[in-house]
Amino acid sequence: MTDPRLDLVVVGLGYVGLPLLARAHETGMSTAGFDISGEVVAGLNAGRSHVADVPDSAVTDMVATGFRATNEPSVIADADTVVLCVPTGLTDGAPDLSSVRAAARAVGENLRPNTLVVLESTSYPGTTEDVVRPILESGSGLRAGEDFHLAYSPERIDPGNPQFGVRNTPKVVAGVTPLCAKYGVAFYGRFIDTLVVSRGTREAEMAKLLENTYRYVNIALVNEVALFCDRIGIDVWDVLHCAGTKPFGYAPFQPGPGVGGHCIPVDPVYLHSAAEGAGFAFRTLAAAREVNERMSEHVVSRAQQLLRDSGAPVDGAKVLLLGVSYKPDIADIRETPAVPVAAGLLRAGAEVAYHDPHVPGFEVVGRPLNRVEHLDEGLREADVAIVLQDHSCYDPVRLVASRCLLLDTRGKLAGENVQHL
Numbered sequence: 001m002t003d004p005r006l007d008l009v010v011v012g013l014g015y016v017g018l019p020l021l022a023r024a025h026e027t028g029m030s031t032a033g034f035d036i037s038g039e040v041v042a043g044l045n046a047g048r049s050h051v052a053d054v055p056d057s058a059v060t061d062m063v064a065t066g067f068r069a070t071n072e073p074s075v076i077a078d079a080d081t082v083v084l085c086v087p088t089g090l091t092d093g094a095p096d097l098s099s100v101r102a103a104a105r106a107v108g109e110n111l112r113p114n115t116l117v118v119l120e121s122t123s124y125p126g127t128t129e130d131v132v133r134p135i136l137e138s139g140s141g142l143r144a145g146e147d148f149h150l151a152y153s154p155e156r157i158d159p160g161n162p163q164f165g166v167r168n169t170p171k172v173v174a175g176v177t178p179l180c181a182k183y184g185v186a187f188y189g190r191f192i193d194t195l196v197v198s199r200g201t202r203e204a205e206m207a208k209l210l211e212n213t214y215r216y217v218n219i220a221l222v223n224e225v226a227l228f229c230d231r232i233g234i235d236v237w238d239v240l241h242c243a244g245t246k247p248f249g250y251a252p253f254q255p256g257p258g259v260g261g262h263c264i265p266v267d268p269v270y271l272h273s274a275a276e277g278a279g280f281a282f283r284t285l286a287a288a289r290e291v292n293e294r295m296s297e298h299v300v301s302r303a304q305q306l307l308r309d310s311g312a313p314v315d316g317a318k319v320l321l322l323g324v325s326y327k328p329d330i331a332d333i334r335e336t337p338a339v340p341v342a343a344g345l346l347r348a349g350a351e352v353a354y355h356d357p358h359v360p361g362f363e364v365v366g367r368p369l370n371r372v373e374h375l376d377e378g379l380r381e382a383d384v385a386i387v388l389q390d391h392s393c394y395d396p397v398r399l400v401a402s403r404c405l406l407l408d409t410r411g412k413l414a415g416e417n418v419q420h421l
């Protein structure tokens, strides 16, 4: 007996693909997932989620009601809709579309007429039409907009956000033809509240890059304001608090030890590369990058200064990093600024350990850092502790009461033993 048709096959079952599948599945769609990782596939089929926003119980329910994950790309041939959620990272500092190309090849080789194919991965304008479309067409012998439908819909998922998830985050949808856009809207309209139809796939691709570059550039601005305030001896956190009370025309951003994650530090590189290809000098991007990348060095030099001021030699000093993931209360360490901070401290001769309840192991330049299990004990032993991440487990009163010298890069602590960024 052959498999029945599936409403949806998602290609790439990570932070983006799995929540999308879970949402579609809970609305009654028949679903399957294709991933090249054996570990991901085995885990999901055993009812285990590797994405914090999707609980194990949701995966168990999905499996019990017909979902399956597979390493076998032929599952794509059973799908009415195929959504690509594969990584678009950097290799040697440049955009790397190899996963998108590989996923498109797998789809092309298994594509049936009338299927809707949607790319959700973040990339520069032209990726859907100039990269994905020719691979799909040559693999299948079918024509986009005629024999199958092709759309782009950038993912906006915010891991760990309790307020906005797949259903209630408005989603931009674009087709390579108006009819493709209609198919895209019909698909996402089944499980997402608000859809925004863009003029074309390039506009939708650019909108996603703008959203994340907006954050990147504004974070650079407050980072530079923090450096300036440090130079002239004023309290940047008070400045930010005051400015943040303006009810219009000002969106608050926070300074910190650098910008992490799979998106915010990466997507501007895609924009930069597209600009370069067009012979366009994107000056705000270059300036923002320079400032953001300097922040980890600033944290290291502040920590060194604190140690010197306290009379402890930096060489051999015990430094404890508090929170090494790239954002609060999640385990994701991709592009985390904790890496350059730890690397700088190690280069200076410090002994670096970390505490993070979400991150079981943390390696820096090939060296696993010692993980402190008990926060109070770690604080007792450290010469200085650097609050890198604002995890909710870090109770300010408890940290300050430890009497450990604290460098707070998040502006949350107050006390005689606390220095701010």
Ligand SMILES: NC(=O)c1ccc[n+]([C@@H]2O[C@H](COP(=O)([O-])OP(=O)(O)OC[C@H]3O[C@@H](n4cnc5c(N)ncnc54)[C@H](O)[C@@H]3O)[C@@H](O)[C@H]2O)c1
Binding pocket: 011, 012, 013, 014, 015, 016, 017, 034, 035, 036, 037, 040, 085, 086, 087, 088, 099, 100, 102, 103, 106, 120, 121, 122, 123, 155, 156, 157, 158, 159, 262, 263
């Ligand atoms: N994580 C986020 O918060 C977020 C938010 C918005 C947009 N995005 C974008 O979404 C895309 C996916 O990101 P993610 O965070 O879900 O990545 P991820 O690394 O969590 O997951 C990607 C999955 O794709 C699989 N994969 C890789 N190549 C494949 C292939 N050729 N065929 C099948 N599976 C393959 C990997 O094994 C992995 O399981 C990226 O373009 C990213 O920029 C991510």
